[in-house]
Amino acid sequence: MAKGRFGEFGGQYVPETLMTEVLRLEKAYEEAKNDPEFKAEFDRLMKEYVGRPSLLYYAENMTKDLGGAKIYLKREDLNHTGAHKINNAIGQCLLAKRMGKTRVIAETGAGQHGVATATAAALLGMECEVFMGREDCERQKLNVFRMQLLGATVTPVTTGTQVLKDAVNEAMRTWSSRCEDTHYVIGSTMGPHPFPMIVRDFQSIIGSEARQQILEKEGRLPDAVIACVGGGSNSMGMFYDFIGDEGVSLIGCEAAGKGIDTDQHAATMARGEVGIFHGMKSYFCQNEYGQIDEVYSISAGLDYPGIGPEHAYLRDSGRASYVPVTDDEAVAAFEYIARQEGIICAVESAHAIAHVMKIAGQMSRDQIIVVCLSGRGDKDVAAIARYRGVNLDE
Amino acid sequence: MSRKVEISRAFADGKAFIGFLTAGDPDIETTKTLILEMERAGADLIEIGIPFSDPVAEGVVIQEADIRALASGTTTDMIFDMVDEIRDQVKVPLVFMTYVNPIFHYGYERFCERCREVGIAGVIVPDLPFEEKNEFAGICREHDMNLISMIAPTSDERIKQIASEAEGFLYVVSSMGVTGVRSKIETDIGAMVEKVRAASDIPAAIGFGISTPEQAAEMSRLSDGAIVGSAIVRIIAREGRNAAPAVYEYVKSMKDAVRAL
Numbered sequence: 001m002a003k004g005r006f007g008e009f010g011g012q013y014v015p016e017t018l019m020t021e022v023l024r025l026e027k028a029y030e031e032a033k034n035d036p037e038f039k040a041e042f043d044r045l046m047k048e049y050v051g052r053p054s055l056l057y058y059a060e061n062m063t064k065d066l067g068g069a070k071i072y073l074k075r076e077d078l079n080h081t082g083a084h085k086i087n088n089a090i091g092q093c094l095l096a097k098r099m100g101k102t103r104v105i106a107e108t109g110a111g112q113h114g115v116a117t118a119t120a121a122a123l124l125g126m127e128c129e130v131f132m133g134r135e136d137c138e139r140q141k142l143n144v145f146r147m148q149l150l151g152a153t154v155t156p157v158t159t160g161t162q163v164l165k166d167a168v169n170e171a172m173r174t175w176s177s178r179c180e181d182t183h184y185v186i187g188s189t190m191g192p193h194p195f196p197m198i199v200r201d202f203q204s205i206i207g208s209e210a211r212q213q214i215l216e217k218e219g220r221l222p223d224a225v226i227a228c229v230g231g232g233s234n235s236m237g238m239f240y241d242f243i244g245d246e247g248v249s250l251i252g253c254e255a256a257g258k259g260i261d262t263d264q265h266a267a268t269m270a271r272g273e274v275g276i277f278h279g280m281k282s283y284f285c286q287n288e289y290g291q292i293d294e295v296y297s298i299s300a301g302l303d304y305p306g307i308g309p310e311h312a313y314l315r316d317s318g319r320a321s322y323v324p325v326t327d328d329e330a331v332a333a334f335e336y337i338a339r340q341e342g343i344i345c346a347v348e349s350a351h352a353i354a355h356v357m358k359i360a361g362q363m364s365r366d367q368i369i370v371v372c373l374s375g376r377g378d379k380d381v382a383a384i385a386r387y388r389g390v391n392l393d394e
Numbered sequence: 395m396s397r398k399v400e401i402s403r404a405f406a407d408g409k410a411f412i413g414f415l416t417a418g419d420p421d422i423e424t425t426k427t428l429i430l431e432m433e434r435a436g437a438d439l440i441e442i443g444i445p446f447s448d449p450v451a452e453g454v455v456i457q458e459a460d461i462r463a464l465a466s467g468t469t470t471d472m473i474f475d476m477v478d479e480i481r482d483q484v485k486v487p488l489v490f491m492t493y494v495n496p497i498f499h500y501g502y503e504r505f506c507e508r509c510r511e512v513g514i515a516g517v518i519v520p521d522l523p524f525e526e527k528n529e530f531a532g533i534c535r536e537h538d539m540n541l542i543s544m545i546a547p548t549s550d551e552r553i554k555q556i557a558s559e560a561e562g563f564l565y566v567v568s569s570m571g572v573t574g575v576r577s578k579i580e581t582d583i584g585a586m587v588e589k590v591r592a593a594s595d596i597p598a599a600i601g602f603g604i605s606t607p608e609q610a611a612e613m614s615r616l617s618d619g620a621i622v623g624s625a626i627v628r629i630i631a632r633e634g635r636n637a638a639p640a641v642y643e644y645v646k647s648m649k650d651a652v653r654a655l
Contacts, residue, residue, distance in 0.1 A: 013494055015451045015520045016556075017546035017570060159457055160448065172450045177571025179548070276494045276521070277448065289470050290499025291447040 004193025006313035012192040014279045018172075021179040026194045028099045033201070038098065045090050046205060049123065050080045052087075054206070056213035056370070061340045062360075069223065069363035071356060073373045074210045076234065077345055081116050083375030084206060084234045089116035089185060091202030093124050096183030103127040103178075106185040107171040109136055109164035109230070110301035110348065111143025112375055113187030118152035120185075128152040131170045133163040136300045143379055161294045164230075164304050168278055188231025189308035192279030196236075196308050203237025210370055211241045218368060224359070226251045227372035228351040229322065230266070230301050232308035234374035243319060252311060253351040255297035256324030266295035268307040269315060269322035275306075282309040298327040298387065301348040301375075329354040331387055334377065346375035347384065397513030399487040401540055401562040404439035405597040410619030411436060411610065411649040412599055413626055414491065416443040416459035418468025422476050424635050432626075433486050435642045436649030438619065439563075440484075441518065444473055444492035451493075451520040453574025455624040459631065470500055474508045481513040489516040489542065489562070494530075502530050506537035516540035516562040524556050545590070546570070547581040557593035564590055564598045566617060574624045576603030579613075587617050607651030614652045622648060 004010050004026075012022055032038040046052040055075040063071045076084040089106075096104055104121050106128070108114030114130035121128035130147055134156040137144050147154050160166035168191075175184040189196045189203070207225075214222055225242050227235035229252035239250045257265035265271065265285075272283035277292055285293040285305040297303045314320035330347055333354035338344050345353065352371050360369060377384075385392045404410045413432045417425045425442075432440055445463035449456060477488060490509070497505045497519065509517065516539055522530060527541060534541040540562030545553050547570055557564055566586055568579045583600060590598045600613040601621030610620040629644055630637045 012523065012525050013521045014523060015546070016523050016544045016552075017451075017548055017567060019523045019525070019546075020548040020550065020552065159454070160461075165448065169448050169450050173453075173572050176451070179570075273499070276498050278450075279521075284495075286495070286499060288499075290496040291464060292495070 006310045007316060009280065009282050009309035009312040010193055010196060011281050012279065013276050013281070014192045015176060017176045018179065022192050029095060029194050029198055032095055032098055038094065042091055042094060046087065050086050050090065051078065052205065053209040053213070054078050056210055056217065058217070059341050062337065065340060066357060066360040068361040068365060069367040069369045071360055072214060072222070072368065072370045074206060074238065074370060076206060076372060076374050077349070077376035081119050082378070083112040083116065083346065084203060084237065085113040085116035085187060086119065087205055087237070088187065088199050088202040088233060089113065089120040092183065092185040092198065093117070093120035093126060096185070097124055097126065099183065101181055101183040103182045104185050105129045105131065105171050105174055105182055106187060107131050107164065107167035108187065109167070109303055110299065110379060111136070111140040111147070112301060114147050114154070115143055115150070117185045118147040118150035121152065122150045130154050131157050131167040131174070133157045133167050135162040136164065139300050139383060140379055164300065165292065188233040189236040189310060190231040190278060190280060190306060196280065196310055199233050200236045200240055200310060203233050204240040206234065206237040206372060207239060207241040210238065214368065214370055221245050221248050222368040222370040223247070223363065224249045224251055224369045226253065226352050226355055226369060228253045228302060228348050228374060229307060229311060230255070230304045230348065231306070232311045234372050236308060236310055238372040239314070239320060250314065250320035251355065252320060252322040253325045253355045254322055255299055255302035255351060256326045257296040257298070259326055260324050264296035265324070266297045266303050266305065267324040268305065270324045277306060280309045282312045283307050298330060298383065299347045299351065301346070302351065323355055325351040325354045331384060333357055334380070334384055343373070344377040344381070345373050346377045347380040349374045396538065397481050398515045399485060401439065401487045401489070401515050404487050405563065405618050409614040409652045409655050410438040410599060411645070411652045412439045412441060412619055412621040413437040413645055414441040414443060414621065414623035415626055415630060416445055416456060416463050417473045417476065418445060418463030418466050419459040419627070419630055420462055420634050421466045422468055422472050424637065426476055426480055427638050428630065428641055429480060429484060431638045431642045432645050433484050435645035437486060437645050439487050439489065441489050441491045441621070441623070442473065442477065444470055444490055444496055446493040446496055449493060451572055453572040453624060455627050455631070456573050459627045470496055474512050477512040477514060487515040488513065489518060490514055491518040494519050494522045497530070502533045506533050506539055509539050510537045514539065516542050518542045518544070518565060520544060524552065545586060547586070553586065553589040554593045557590045557596060560594060560596045563618070564596050565621065566598050566600045568600050568602045568604070568613070573602055575605040579603050579609065583613070583616050607647050610648045611651040611655060614655055620648070620652055
């Protein structure tokens with residue numbers, strides 16, 4: 001494959017102003033990756049600060065209730081800051097520091113990546129600015145304040161549709177005006193090469209742990225590995241070490257909002273077409289003239305019109321499959337896992353749980369599903385209440 | 395027979411003034427009028443922006459123009475039809491400026507075909523850098539259209555390779571960041587243009603941040619011309635459908651500043 005490509009997908013479609021910086025990053029990452037000291041520092045922080053390895057938990061109640069495959073949850077929600085995002089944020093901030101940067105910027109949708117970046121920046125003594133769509137700031141007020149507590153500046157994005165994609169636009173614009181001392185910590189396996197690779201590598205700790213843990217617990221590989229997909233970082237991290245295991249099906253769950261036959265969804269794989277945007281060639285929800293669609297999901301973290309290029313490749317090559325999950329199904333799964341297992345998970349992760357609920361019962365009892373519980377759901381409680389017609393005064 | 399006017403025409407007679415506007419802002423009829431006015435006021439080349447939903451290289455002025463244009467229902471096909479109507483009345487070269495996705499999704503081949511039919515001389519695609527241009531450049535060439543390259547203050551040693559493959563003219567980005575009016579341009583543009591001259595004899599015009607006649611004169615002194623977008627779009631935003639007189643006056647003042655050199 002060509003440099004930075006996954007089949008035809010990927011690439012480096014950025015303005016010339018950013019090209020030098022993107023190439024510099026590529027080189028710096030290659031050096032860091034091969035430096036045992038860098039790896040040791042990353043591993044140390046994963047263990048001592050994030051609390052890794054995260055648990056692989058046998059969800060016995062769900063398994064019994066659904067009456068089919070054994071269900072294991074990869075508990076990324078137990079990480080420091082409550083989601084998988086911290087793995088990548090710490091990795092990239094370490095890399096940025098190594099490159100001599102003193103400042104990081106990030107986009108955020110639900111706020112999890114913003115919180116993770118603000119946390120890593122606080123830990124490593126860096127300045128941090130987070131771009132967040134104004135609408136998302138409203139939906140996730142708690143996370144806005146959390147980032148501010150961590151010393152970050154949160155800049156509400158009022159351009160365009162005021163959600164995640166606009167936050168990415170604004171972060172890119174800001175980066176192109178100031179890259180000398182600033183690194184852009186992209187939060188998902190997206191953007192121009194080398195970002196999809198860097199984010200995947202830092203997140204692949206999820207799948208490599210899960211693979212080892214399931215082998216220890218069950219002495220065999222799972223039949224299915226399931227994760228939710230927005231840009232695709234927890235799923236790519238979860239899938240990566242299983243790609244070579246042919247018997248393991250890889251299933252990504254994307255946000256179908258109010259249904260893929262409505263105009264209110266974020267189901268890039270089900271409804272998108274190949275395009276070039278945010279630095280990469282991949283699938284995007286767009287109109288007949290290549291204008292990027294406004295997308296919708298109850299989950300701010302999955303409310304993105306594109307998907308990482310490696311996912312596009314995994315889908316087109318037949319290695320992974322992607323299924324749409326609606327708001328209704330995700331909310332039902334959110335409530336289900338809370339009652340069955342006593343776990344309030346992120347509404348993003350609930351999309352993956354919803355698919356588990358659909359398929360576990362149709363599988364046999366000696367089959368195994370490993371699902372990535374990418375984050376915890378404290379941030380979503382008010383939104384779920386609203387969805388059920390209850391107004392909480394936060 | 396080709397309907398287009400070659401880009402070289404814009405640089406044949408002294409320093410060039412290049413004006414930009416977003417097609418369909420506030421509507422396509424106004425754009426038609428404004429292109430004719432800009433030419434009458436002395437613009438040597440006109441960049442017609444095909445609006446994009448997410449213009450990541452633009453500052454807020456052109457972002458808002460894109461939003462207005464899309465809200466008025468402007469499509470790529472409508473823009474082709476508009477150019478088709480006015481092409482034979484306009485004696486200066488016309489180029490498109492847009493993002494790669496509207497072109498890719500329209501189909502590179504089909505897009506270039508239409509450009510040739512309506513007499514578009516070139517296209518500027520800010521998010522298609524040197525490393526990625528080959529998937530489109532060959533098709534442009536087959537259709538006798540120039541794919542215009544950009545260099546930025548961060549380009550340094552890349553200038554040589556970019557300039558040596560540049561077609562039409564080289565777009566010299568004056569400042570870091572996005573398009574938009576700036577009170578002061580801090581980059582050592584003289585040094586950038588010198589590197590271009592060493593690698594190629596392609597005309598080089600400077601854009602990003604230019605709004606006053608003084609800036610236009612200064613930038614043209616350093617290069618072969620000045621490119622102005624946001625300052626024109628700001629007038630259109632203010633005056634709306636009646637922007638023609640103000641745009642004419644502004645472009646004339648800018649061209650006069652450049653012509654005096």
